[in-house]
Amino acid sequence: QVQLVESGGGLVQAGGSLRLSCAASGRTFSSYGMGWFRQAPGKEREFVAAISWSGSTYYANSVKGRFTISRDNAKNTLYLQMNSLKPEDTAVYYCAARRVGYGSEAPTAYDYWGQGTQVTVSS
Numbered sequence: 581q582v583q584l585v586e587s588g589g590g591l592v593q594a595g596g597s598l599r600l601s602c603a604a605s606g607r608t609f610s611s612y613g614m615g616w617f618r619q620a621p622g623k624e625r626e627f628v629a630a631i632s633w634s635g636s637t638y639y640a641n642s643v644k645g646r647f648t649i650s651r652d653n654a655k656n657t658l659y660l661q662m663n664s665l666k667p668e669d670t671a672v673y674y675c676a677a678r679r680v681g682y683g684s685e686a687p688t689a690y691d692y693w694g695q696g697t698q699v700t701v702s703s
Contacts, residue, residue, distance in 0.1 A: 581605075581606070581692075582604055582605060582606045582608075582609070582612070582677050582691075582692040583604070583605040583606075583692075584602055584603070584604050584605075584675050584676070584677060584692055584693065584694035585602065585603045585694055585695070586600060586601065586602050586673065586674065586675050586694045586695065586696060586697040587600070587601050587602075587603070587697060588600040588601050588697060589673060589697030589698045589699045590698075590699070590700070591700045591701075591702065592665055592699075592700070592701055592702070593701070593702050594665060594666055594667055594701055594702065594703050595664060595665065596665050596701070597661070597662060597663045597664075597665065598662045598665065598699060599659060599660070599661050599662070600616070600659065600660040600662065600673055600675075600697060600699075601657055601658070601659055602614075602616075602657065602658040602659070602660075602675030602694055603655075603656065603657050604656045604657065604658065604677060605656070606656070608679075609653060609656040609677075610633060610653035611633050611679075611681055612633065612677045612678060612679060612681065613630065613631070613632055613633065613677070613678045613680055613681050613682045613683045613684065614630065614631050614649075614651060614658045614675065614676070614677055614678075614683065615627065615628075615629065615630040615631075615675070615676045615677075615678075615683050615684065615685075615690060616628040616629045616630070616649060616658075616660045616673060616674070616675055616676075617673070617674045617675075617676060617687060618669075618671035618672065618673045618674070618699075619671055619672050619674070619696075620670060620671040620672075623671075625674070625687050626640070627640050627685040627686075627687070628640055628643055628647065628649075628660070628673070629643065629647055629648075629649035629660060629683075630649065630683025630684060630685065631649045631650070631651055631658070631683055632681055632682045632683050633681035633682070634681075635651070636682075636683070637649050637683075638683050638685065640685075642668075643662075643669075646662065646663050646664045646665075647660060647661065647662050647663070648660070648661040648663075649661075658675050660673070660675075662699070665699075665701045666701060667701045667702065667703045668701075669699060669701050670699060670700050670701050671698075671699060672696040672697065672698050672699075673696060673697050673698075673699050674693055674694055674695075674696045675693075675694045676690035676692065676693050676694070677690060677691060677692040678690045678691050678692075679691055
C-alpha cells in the first residue's frame with residue numbers, strides 16, 4: 581500500500597508560480613510511474629503531467645512549457661513546478677502512483693491517489 585500526501589497549494593495571482601509536492605510512503609516509490617491530475621468544479625479530472633521511473637516526462641498541451649514535473653527518489657517525493665499560472669489552472673491538484681513504471685494520461689491507470697491540494701489563481 582502506498583500513501584500519497586500533497587502539499588504546496590494556495591492562492592496566487594495570474595503570472596505567479598507555485599511548487600506542489602507529493603510525499604509518498606513505501607520503499608518502491610522509485611519504481612512507480614507517477615502523475616499529476618487536476619479537477620475544477622463541475623469538470624472531470626484531467627491529466628496534467630506524468631513521469632516514469634526513469635525520469636521520462638509527459639505533459640498536457642495546456643501546461644506544456646509552463647509546468648515541470650520531477651521526482652526525487654531519495655526523498656520519495658514528486659514535484660510539480662507551476663510557472664506563468666493562469667486563472668484556468670484553478671483546480672484541486674492530485675498526485676497519483678501506478679505500480680507500472682511508466683506514466684499514463686488515463687486516471688484509471690493509477691493505483692493510488694492523494695487527497696488533493698487546492699490551487700487558486702486570481703486574475
